[in-house]
Amino acid sequence: DQQVKQNSPSLSVQEGRISILNCDYTNSMFDYFLWYKKYPAEGPTFLISISSIKDKNEDGRFTVFLNKSAKHLSLHIVPSQPGDSAVYFCAASAMRNTGKLIFGQGTTLQVKP
Amino acid sequence: SQTIHQWPATLVQPVGSPLSLECTVEGTSNPNLYWYRQAAGRGLQLLFYSVGIGQISSEVPQNLSASRPQDRQFILSSKKLLLSDSGFYLCAWLSRTNYGYTFGSGTRLTVV
Known part of the structure; x- marks a missing residue:
């Protein structure tokens, strides 16, 4: 049972344009969501997070949007840069005290110069 | 500052052999620790x-x-490896600042 889904395995955008990565979840108990970025042969690094009491969180070029009614979140990168090329994972948590995160399958983003 | 160390970086092991992967954290006490695996394409x-x-x-x-x-210290072990145990193994600890993980650099395990 895949509770967190990233239905697009890959995305290609031109440098300077907007990248939009999507994530859907099924468990209504999730109350905290995170995005991670991963380069090959490295561990993922934390990018941005959002609590279920918010619908938007912004950090520089990165913005995460949460639509609770649709159980959908998205990561916007504006403007996209070649260094953003990586695999992006969304993750969700319903138990912050244990910190168990459920990850999506990942979306590979390629930003072309 | 908090750091997490994971080794080895790569490992090739025959089927049926034992496994021991080690993860240590510095700069924090009583951390929540996790082992994740990323299988190919997943x-x-x-x-x-x-x-x-x-x-x-x-x-x-x-x-x-x-x-x-x-x-x-968090250790992942196996007494007898299977081919299906191949993958990229990641150790992580939970930050109580952003409730996100800090991951180690990972171990690429190939069982042959």
Whole structure:
């Protein structure tokens, strides 16, 4: 049972344009969501997070949007840069005290110069 | 500052051999620790987590086990590796600042 889904395995955008990565979840108990970025042969690094009491969180070029009614979140990168090329994972948590995160399958983003 | 160390970076092991992957954390006490695996073409799957010394929770039945002999040490083991154990293994600890993980650099395990 895949509770967190990233239905697009890959995305290609031109440098300077907007990248939009999507994530859907099924468990209504999730109350905290995170995005991670991963380069090959490295561990993922934390990018941005959002609590279920918010619908938007912004950090520089990165913005995460949460639509609770649709159980959908998205990561916007504006403007996209070649260094953003990586695999992006969304993750969700319903138990912050244990910190168990459920990850999506990942979306590979390629930003072309 | 908090750091997490994971080794080895790569490992090639024959089927039926034992496994021991070690993860240590510095700069924090009583961390929540996690083992994840990324199989080829798949997302990150939680294998084990630990909220304290000697406390291990297993998320999926499998050929692996975990132990936490010290506060900042988390070990992933197997007595006999299977081909299906191949993957990229990641250790992580939970930040109480953003409730996100800090991951180690990972171990690429290939069982042949």
